[in-house]
Amino acid sequence: MHLTLFHPLWCACLGGGLRVAAGALGSARAQARFVLTCGAVFAVAGAFLWASDALDTVGQRLLAPERPWVGEEAPVFGAGFWSAPLWYRLLALSGVVLIVELVAAVRRRESADVLFLFSTLLAALAVGFREYRYLYVLSSLQIVGLAVAALSAGRALANLAPASSPIARLVPTAVVALALVPLPVLEARSSRRALGSICDGLPLAESLATWVAQETPEPRAPGSTRAEYGTFGPWSIGHHLHVLGRRPVVLDPLNFDLDGRFDEAVEATWRAPVAEALMESLARRDVRYVVLTNPAEEIVGVMRRAGARPEDYAVFPGDGRVVFLPSLHEFAAFRLFMHAGSSGEFGGLQPRFFTEAAQVYTTGSAESGDQREIVVPDGQIYEVKPGVRITGRADPADRFVEVRWPLRLGERSVSEQILKIPIAADGRFELHTALPAPHRVESFAVESAYRLSTGERAAEVVVGQDEIDAGAVVEVRWTERGSSRVARAPSGAEQR
DSSP states (O other): OTGGGHHHHHHHHHHHHHHHHHHHHSSSSOOHHHHHHHHHHHHHHHHHHHHTTHHHHHHHHHHOTTOOOOGGGSOTTTTOGGGSOHHHHHHHHHHHHHHHHHHHHHHTTOOHHHHHHHHHHHHHHHHHTTOHHHHHHHHHHHHHHHHHHHHHHHHHHHTTSOTTOHHHHHHHHHHHHHHHTHHHHHHHHOSSOOTTOHHHHHHHHHHHHHHHHHHSOOSSOTTOOSOSOEEEOOGGGHHHHHHTSOSOBSOOTTTSOOOHHHHHHHHHHHTOOSHHHHHHHHHHTTEEEEEESOTHHHHHHHHHTTTOOGGGTEEOOSSSOOEEOGGGGGSHHHHHHHTTTOSSSOTTEEEEEEOSOEEEEEESOTTTTOOEEEEEESOEEEEEOOOEEEEEEOOGGGOEEEEEEEEEETTSOOEEEEEEEEOOTTSEEEEEEOOOBSEEOSSEEEOSOEEEEETTEEEEEOBOHHHHHHTEEEEOOOEETTOOOOOOOOTTOEEO
């Protein structure tokens, strides 16, 4: 909890510093008492952080040149001023008016209170736009700054009209209205979440944490203090999973010292190029549940440490879309998320939960003409399982075995998933999967068994939870196409 207190203490110190600076600029009485009070507060806060080792931890993290970069540390205008949402641009422009007002107040030798007001509002803009995590805290103060700037601008325009004119009395109100109206209008017209909107993201974090709390077993045996498994999720919701989900996590940005284990976990998991490397990273940390919420943000953050540019992985055309470039498909966690576990690559991860809320992402390159839109659930939860290996023999001349199954995500329509499993030179093929079929839970359903076909032969394979938990090997029994007989997994399937 010591690290949790760092940011409020830091903000209090910043506010006190601004107040002292405002007193020095103004013509008010000497601020000696206030300076001494602030000094005492700073000393107590610093001593508390130092005694708890939090100050050393925070300092090392902030000063370390190779520290992990996470999505919430991105600047609001990192992709360019005109690529940011219109509402943020409007807030930023209000800063110009506040700067003019601050300079005018200094020249008029206004009181320290007036100078403190404008200094604080400008600091809220400067610090808030520096990183998204600061914007989450300071956005309300930025809106106050916009209202103050609009009122000041309105008064300045009113002074240009004759004092007796009714227009002069209406101008300030009109300017304030024009400045604030875009907020509800843009919110109503938006079809997707604004980038960096923490309030819109809270229901997602809550739904994921609620599922984890209600649907996962107790991590500790009775009388034991050591957890038998952990949960891996994005840095941004690690605290939600820990506190609301009441489960141990690998990454929690608030309650754990961010030592070398944090760096290692972030690097090994998000940069894993193949499923085997991803599963190895999870196994080393005793992870049983994996929670995903658009890992592209985490991956790009990690790759910045290697000198990569964010625009090498994603671009923002300016029409509200996020376009994921082909380079992101080099990372296993990204492929897992984008295919919602249906790519056939992650046979050791069983899909357990998908949120009803989803986003439409654009993938591919415009230059190569392969861009397409994909609907992806915002939140996804997987459980590490041995999985079933569906294997058999087929004619190598047919090259591959086609596997189909109907998948329904939430209340959306059924979509048919199709995989092509290559046939080896000796005629063997294998599909490793941890998805039962048929299977139905609250958030998704597999409507029927797996349907396999190759050449003139076909088969249906039913996979149950028991086979997945046991790591069974199921041999496919072919029938001729058009036959009504269903080939099911034998009850005495070979165990791994």
